[in-house]
Amino acid sequence: GYGFARSAFGPWGGFLTGTAILIEYAIAPAAIAVFIGAYCQSLFGIGGWMIYLAFYIVFIAIHIFGVGEALKLMFIITAVAAIALGVFLVAMVPHFSVANLLDIPVTEAAGASSFLPFGYVGVWTAIPYAIWFFLAVEGVPLAAEETKNPKRDLPRGLIGAMLVLLSFALLILVIGPGGAGANALLTSGNPLVEALAKAYGGSTWMGSFVNLVGLAGLIASFFSIIYAYSRQIFALSRAGYLPRKLSETNKSKAPVLALVIPGIIGFGLSLTGQGDLLILVAVFGATISYVLMMAAHITLRIRRPKMDRPYRTPGGIFTSGVALVLACIAVVAGFLVDPRVVIGAAIIYGVLIAYFAFYSRHHLVAGTPEEEFAAIQKAEEALH
Numbered sequence: 294g295y296g297f298a299r300s301a302f303g304p305w306g307g308f309l310t311g312t313a314i315l316i317e318y319a320i321a322p323a324a325i326a327v328f329i330g331a332y333c334q335s336l337f338g339i340g341g342w343m344i345y346l347a348f349y350i351v352f353i354a355i356h357i358f359g360v361g362e363a364l365k366l367m368f369i370i371t372a373v374a375a376i377a378l379g380v381f382l383v384a385m386v387p388h389f390s391v392a393n394l395l396d397i398p399v400t401e402a403a404g405a406s407s408f409l410p411f412g413y414v415g416v417w418t419a420i421p422y423a424i425w426f427f428l429a430v431e432g433v434p435l436a437a438e439e440t441k442n443p444k445r446d447l448p449r450g451l452i453g454a455m456l457v458l459l460s461f462a463l464l465i466l467v468i469g470p471g472g473a474g475a476n477a478l479l480t481s482g483n484p485l486v487e488a489l490a491k492a493y494g495g496s497t498w499m500g501s502f503v504n505l506v507g508l509a510g511l512i513a514s515f516f517s518i519i520y521a522y523s524r525q526i527f528a529l530s531r532a533g534y535l536p537r538k539l540s541e542t543n544k545s546k547a548p549v550l551a552l553v554i555p556g557i558i559g560f561g562l563s564l565t566g567q568g569d570l571l572i573l574v575a576v577f578g579a580t581i582s583y584v585l586m587m588a589a590h591i592t593l594r595i596r597r598p599k600m601d602r603p604y605r606t607p608g609g610i611f612t613s614g615v616a617l618v619l620a621c622i623a624v625v626a627g628f629l630v631d632p633r634v635v636i637g638a639a640i641i642y643g644v645l646i647a648y649f650a651f652y653s654r655h656h657l658v659a660g661t662p663e664e665e666f667a668a669i670q671k672a673e674e675a676l677h
Contacts, residue, residue: 294431294586295529301589301596304534304654310585311529312645314431316578316638318522320571321429322349323559325515327568331482332508336501345563352516353556356523359545364520367513374510375457381485381503382464385472388492393474394467420626421576422569426462428579429514430454431586432521435528444603482568483507519552526551533658534649570634573627577638580623587617 294314299307326345334340355363395407402412409415433451437443465485470478473488481487485507489500527548530540539551562571590613593600606612627635 294434294582295525295534297593298585298589301592302585304657305649306585306589307532308529308534308649308654309646310582310589311525311534312642312649313578313582313585315522315525315529316642317575317582318429318432318518318525318578319555319559320562320575320578320638321518322515322522322556323562324568324571324575325511325518326559326563327566327571328482329508329511329515330563330566331568332486332504332511335483335486336504336508341566342564345560348512348515349556349560349563352512352519353552355516356519356552357543357545357547357549359547363516367516370509371513374506374513375461377503377506377510378461378465378485380499381489382468384489384499385468385492388472389468390471394471396474397476397479414629417622417626418630420623421573421580421630423462424576424579424623425572426466427455427458428572428575429518429521430458431579431582432518432525435521435524448604519556522555523548523551526555531658533656534653536653537658570631573630573634574638577624577627577635578642580620580627581642583620584617584624587613587620591617 295307295311298310326348329348330340330344333344397410399405399407399410400412400415402414404413405411405415411418430451433454434443434447437447440446469484469488473491477491478484478488483504486500486504489503490496493500526535527540527542529535530537530548530551539554540548541550542548565571590606591610594610594613
């Protein structure tokens with residue numbers, strides 16, 4: 294993402310996009326750790342900081358000692374988690390009722406009704422949590438350097454992932470509350486299990502299965518986003534946007550500091566236990582990066598229409614234009630939910646921008662893929 298924006302807007306565009314993505318990836322595991330704690334509490338009666346710490350230590354250690362085989366294992370776990378979602382949906386369908394979707398008490402908000410209990414603004418404030426369904430799927434291209442045929446495989450992987458997520462998101466969002474009641478799941482930390490318990494009047498083997506495999510799915514997400522943030526920091530550091538120390542690797546070619554430092558920060562944030570607020574911070578970073586990447590796409594299409602494009606976006610500028618508008622709406626939505634949290638994230642973003650303005654933009658590294666691409670671009674413009 295940052296290399297894409299670097300091509301369109303130069304080093305400033307690259308840095309603003311890269312650090313926005315970094316905020317997203319560094320904070321998302323903290324939110325997931327909170328949810329893992331809720332699932333472990335439900336399954337084993339143990340949750341809280343001990344679970345958060347154990348997961349951070351174990352999975353950062355796996356990344357430090359070699360991530361290749363673990364990625365294959367995570368793929369299998371993700372596939373099993375998808376089966377569990379299928380079991381959940383089949384189990385909830387017999388209990389589905391449209392009335393259950395509309396059982397949240399109507400508030401005093403403008404435009405409030407049984408269909409929109411929190412009014413028009415409620416739709417807007419739900420957007421950050423809707424984005425959470427899809428958060429970090431755009432991290433697929435971070436595997437470009439470890440993919441045999443990125444021109445073919447990355448579009449397939451990314452589009453396939455989005456279609457699977459879209460299908461599950463729609464089905465879970467409708468069938469789950471439709472079977473158990475939307476109000477019953479309003480503040481749930483493990484809504485799939487609680488939905489089954491509500492629908493079937495207590496604990497069942499399905500509930501235990503979905504709980505266990507749901508936990509496995511969260512672990513797979515936790516694992517893969519740790520991978521994503523380490524590779525994002527590695528790329529930014531290698532190019533000189535962040536301190537060079539962060540891109541130093543061990544014998545297994547793992548960037549140790551890029552794994553450990555965000556892990557310590559994430560663990561500290563997970564101690565708040567506020568998974569919903571951590572989602573807001575992660576989504577703030579994500580939506581800022583979406584705005585910048587959509588703008589980069591439009592800019593490159595206009596300024597460099599003949600640039601080699603192994604993959605062309607269907608609909609071109611119209612598609613990215615619509616996405617740009619939606620991303621801007623999503624940025625504002627976070628402020629409506631809890632402005633203090635999003636302002637805090639914006640301050641962190643501002644500190645990173647100041648670091649780039651006063652130091653790192655004067656120390657960018659020549660010879661990295663992004664800088665080489667920029668040099669080629671400059672040479673081509675000079676020829677024209």
